[in-house]
Amino acid sequence: MLAELSFPIPLRRTFYYLLPDELELRAAPGLRAVAPLGKRAAAVGMILRVLPEKDADLTKFKELKSVTRLLDEEPLFPEDAPALAAWMAARWGSPRGLCLGAFYSHAPQEDPVLPPPPQPGLAAPLPQLPELKKFLEALAVEPEGAYLLRLAPLERREAVYPAVFAAALAGEAAQGLLLVPDLNYIPALQAALEPVFPGRVGSWHARLTPKRRAEAWAGARSGLFKVVIATRTGVFLPFKDLSLALLDGEHEDVYRQEEAEPFYQTREVLLRRARALGARAVLASPCPTIESWGAAAGGGLQRFDAVPAARLAGPGPDVRVLDMTEYPGDILARPLADAVRRAVAGGGQALVIAGRKGYASRLFCAHCGWMPRCKECGPGLTLLKTAAAAPVLLCRRCGKREPKPEVCPSCGGRVFRDYGAGTQKTQEALSKLLPGTKIARFDGDVLRGSLKAMKAELESFSKGEADVLVGTRIALRELGAPRLKLAAFIDADADLSSADFRAAEKAYRSFYGAWRLLGAAGELFIQTREAGHYVFSRLTEMDYPSFADGELAARRDFFYPPFSHIVKARFASFDPRGVESAGGDLLKALSFLGADGEILGPVTPPGQEKKRFFSEYYLVKAASEKTAARCLAAAQALVQRPGVKYFVEADPHGFQ
CATH class of the missing domain: 3.40.50.300 (P-loop containing nucleotide triphosphate hydrolases)
Structure with missing residues (x-):
């Protein structure tokens, strides 16, 4: 008899082993078995099935090795773990052996001696909720x-x-x-x-x-x-x-x-x-x-x-949405700058959230503040400057491009500016606004640098040593600030204009998180050039159900999750023709999709001409989980072209 074993290794295959006579009657699916694998004399795998030798396809095996021993008398899991692992492999594309290994790879080979269960006692009374x-x-x-x-x-x-x-x-x-x-x-x-x-x-x-x-x-x-x-x-x-x-x-x-x-x-x-x-x-x-x-x-x-029917005790933090079309060219609108000065002068602290690290830019009309948006899928367009051609507007979500407008369709103006401020630029502006004030910075660059420096920056603000903290959204998580009086998002459009279809959801959640950090007398400022965005209409009462209902309707209109399942395929190379050919291979492999889904792309990141490294990605939206799994399998099965790197993932959370 043979045992088909799965090992937690990055190979999309299983292995057959001979079962010694003394193990034949004990072997069963779901049990862990020890067997030689490659150069390892004793690797731990899980039995998927026990079968006669005549029923196994042994064409890929030069010789059959034997199972050394079994680690269990009964399956570790009461449910069918192999079936659940097979579903995970189809759903997200990882090898089945690694998916199954997630269930048992941490299991001890020998059970430790555990203390006896404690005697039942009187449980503490619970609060009334x-x-x-x-x-x-x-x-x-x-x-x-x-x-x-x-x-x-x-x-x-x-x-x-x-x-x-x-x-x-x-x-x-x-x-x-x-x-x-x-x-x-x-x-x-x-x-x-x-x-x-x-x-x-x-x-x-x-x-x-x-x-x-x-x-x-x-x-x-x-x-x-x-x-x-x-x-x-x-x-x-x-x-x-x-x-x-x-x-x-x-x-x-x-x-x-x-x-x-x-x-x-x-x-x-x-x-x-x-x-x-x-x-x-x-x-x-x-x-x-x-x-x-x-x-x-x-x-x-x-x-x-x-949620209690009554509003939270106290008036709650004051929420102010500042329309930056009224403050062209300013990093900090005057009302926000004045409020930061007051908060710090009064012994309070200020938390300033920038749209991203470093510096950023988008396009707007210098006269009326109009911003171009994608007519196909909604988000704001990014200004793409290239050395070889005139500037164009790019949708990072669906990849559509259009020429930079010569005339503003809203007011007829002919002067356009690009704008945006990251954490570094914001820190510089605050240093000029508040000379002599300690201003800490916490963003991805700090995280990737010294861990000691990262902790020092965050702790200096949490302990009240720094008066102002500038950061991206990661600064909101588990942030403590004893004197926090003001929180501000200086570039909310960086989130709302993102290629990520979850942008509005994440932006609202960030606003909500900052609002929770503030006391009843705190102030929350949000700077935007899209003051009419429906996210802001939900902030006065922090009414999440109303926001979620509106967002759900938008997802339905644009065929995004939960109404579809997404697979992302990205190709990268120094050879632009190789990238283009790989994209063509993908479209051919997915020709079966038809009415069960749609394909967006190719989407090309801005500025890659200067790097001489080219990449593009496609978003495949499938109507069902089964269709998405088929698309994922087809994309992973593509024959890779020389010099081109392939990246395929299900349910992507990154769209750059």
């Missing part, structure tokens, strides 16, 4: 289901989640999984859940020692832990009886694994696993993604708004 009453009642009576939980703007996780897990895990054997976007959240949540489940709250994250990691794995699988708090890889942990899986801050980009294979979106894997296990899944966020909002609108998720 009237806004959660209907949701908690649903959890208590419904054994299965998927939910979208929108939390109140200033709701604390430590108050909400103990009540949620207490309601859902009434059974003695029932277990829960709480996924968080940052491991720094774990200690506070563990302390909040410990009084509810004494001695039965575990944690899982990258900083655990090998011993602690083995204990956490075994504690989840054995049922010792009632609740496990984990970062995104915790979605692959085994559970004896998973009853509730909760994704905290489901909108966070960190839940998308794109740094290394296997690629996946934690939200989708969590929902899929919960269905396989008959467990309940909860996606929680103050500002859910439009994909989740659309799933709730379509009945795929049951939505609960855990």
Whole structure:
């Protein structure tokens, strides 16, 4: 008899091994097996199937090696992990072996000795949360289901989640999984859940020692832990009886694994696993993604708004949208400059968010402030200057180009300017405005530089040593500022004019995050040349449902997720003809698409003529997940042309 094994390696194939007589009766799909692989004498893989030698295609095998031993008596996972891994491989294009390895690669080869379960004790009383009453009642009576939980703007996780897990895990054997976007959240949540489940709250994250990691794995699988708090890889942990899986801050980009294979979106894997296990899944966020909002609108998720009916205590921060067409050429509009001076002079701090690092530019009419927008898909157009030809306007989303206008269609003016300010330019402007004031900067350049310098910049502001912090949107995350009185976005158009179809959603979420950081007497300023954009009409009351409904309608009109699935194919080379030919190969391979989707592109990044390195990308929008998987497979199967690099991904979050 043979065993077909899958190993966590970047090869799109499986391997056949002989089963010794003593292992034939024990071998079964889902068990881990140790076998030689290449130069490794003992590699750990998972058995996909056991079959007679006559049923296997052995043409690629010169000789068959034997399985050395089995590590398990029964499958690690109660659900069909191989089937789930196969779905992940088709959905995001990673090798099946790596997808399956995500489930078992952290499993200890020998189970550690665990302490006996603690004796049941009296749980600590939970706070009364009237806004959660209907949701908690649903959890208590419904054994299965998927939910979208929108939390109140200033709701604390430590108050909400103990009540949620207490309601859902009434059974003695029932277990829960709480996924968080940052491991720094774990200690506070563990302390909040410990009084509810004494001695039965575990944690899982990258900083655990090998011993602690083995204990956490075994504690989840054995049922010792009632609740496990984990970062995104915790979605692959085994559970004896998973009853509730909760994704905290489901909108966070960190839940998308794109740094290394296997690629996946934690939200989708969590929902899929919960269905396989008959467990309940909860996606929680103050500002859910439009994909989740659309799933709730379509009945795929049951939505609960855990938001008090009354407005938050106090008037809330003052929100002011400044139309920069009234302040042509200024980096800081006069009202904002005056407010920054007042805040710092009064002993407060100011947070200034720039559109991007460095310097940036777009086109506008010097007389009336009109900005050109793409007629096909909506975003603002970027001015593309080339040495070989006249300037053109480029849509970074669909790739459409058009000549730079000679006359403004709004006012008839003939003078156009390009504008924009990144973090460095903004820091210079603030230094001139506030001489002698300590101004810190926190952006991608600082992050990629010295880690020590990055921490020093952020901590100087969080501790109140710096009066002003200039940064990109990453500065909003987990920022503490004891004297914060003002927050400002000096170039909101950098987000709203982005090639990313999620631009409006991300911009609103950034505004909302800054608003949450401010006290009741704080001020939030937003500078824009698109003051009529519907995002700004939702800021006065911070009404996320109204914004999300409008954004969902726009996604439907332009055939973007959740109404389609996207595959991005990018080609790069020093040879422009090679790039063009690779694009032609892609279009030919996707000729089957027809009415089931559409293809945008090619989209060419601006300024590449100066670099003498050429690239372009295509966005494939498919009507169904099945069609998208077929497009992804076709793009990955392209025969690569010499000298051309190929980059193919599903559900892209980068569009440059």
